[in-house]
Amino acid sequence: MKHLNKLSTLHLGLLLVFVCNFLLHFSTYRLNASLSYILNLGLYSSGIILFVLHVKPLRAITFYYMFYLVGGLIFILLNTLKSAYVYLLATVFLFPFFQDSLTSQYGNLNLYHRKKGIVKHRFLYEVAEKKYLIFEKVHGRVRDYGRLATGEGKLSLTKNGLQYQFQITTASGIKKDTTELLILEK
Numbered sequence: 636m637k638h639l640n641k642l643s644t645l646h647l648g649l650l651l652v653f654v655c656n657f658l659l660h661f662s663t664y665r666l667n668a669s670l671s672y673i674l675n676l677g678l679y680s681s682g683i684i685l686f687v688l689h690v691k692p693l694r695a696i697t698f699y700y701m702f703y704l705v706g707g708l709i710f711i712l713l714n715t716l717k718s719a720y721v722y723l724l725a726t727v728f729l730f731p732f733f734q735d736s737l738t739s740q741y742g743n744l745n746l747y748h749r750k751k752g753i754v755k756h757r758f759l760y761e762v763a764e765k766k767y768l769i770f771e772k773v774h775g776r777v778r779d780y781g782r783l784a785t786g787e788g789k790l791s792l793t794k795n796g797l798q799y800q801f802q803i804t805t806a807s808g809i810k811k812d813t814t815e816l817l818i819l820e821k
Contacts, residue, residue: 639688646681655676665763667771668737668747679703695766741790745771762797762819775819 652674657799658697659665666674682703689697712721738746738760747761758778763771787800797817 639685639729642681642688646678646685646770649678649681663773664766664770665773666766667769668745670769679707683707717776741788744790744792746790762792764792775821777819779817 655675656666656671665671682700686697686700686704689700703784709721712718738748740746743762745765745766747763748759759776760779761776762774764774766772774792779799788799790800791798792815795816799815799817800812801815803813804810
């Protein structure tokens with residue numbers, strides 16, 4: 636019984652951190668993606684364990700913990716079946732838990748594929764700067780047609796956007812240094 640209370644307290648703490656991180660997404664700061672993923676994994680794991688421990692006798696809290704079991708099963712089905720119906724179920728059950736996937740890193744800047752549910756917006760990247768070890772500051776979104784995803788070149792913040800320096804090879808085989816200014820959308 637003592638372990639059950641500790642696990643319930645841990646689950647409640649993880650849920651509180653998850654809700655705070657979800658609310659932080661509406662500001663310019665948020666937890667970094669790897670820490671957020673670990674917290675989501677801990678939240679789901681503790682929810683599934685607590686569901687198993689609360690099955691008998693059946694109480695109202697059991698249905699709350701059942702959400703984590705159903706979400707875990709949908710996640711497994713999503714990765715094995717790749718069906719449109721499973722994607723629809725995943726959008727309903729797992730929407731708050733979807734993470735933007737890290738595309739590339741340029742020193743202190745991270746580029747994430749922007750997601751709405753399970754669908755990625757093609758060529759729309761979110762630019763986040765690492766801050767204070769566990770946080771990231773989101774500077775905005777930028778549209779780019781595949782060059783930034785390579786991770787090559789240098790990317791730096793300017794007043795109006797991002798300055799991207801990279802090399803291109805011409806048709807005659809000559810390498811040219813190129814600088815491009817990408818405008819950030821808020």
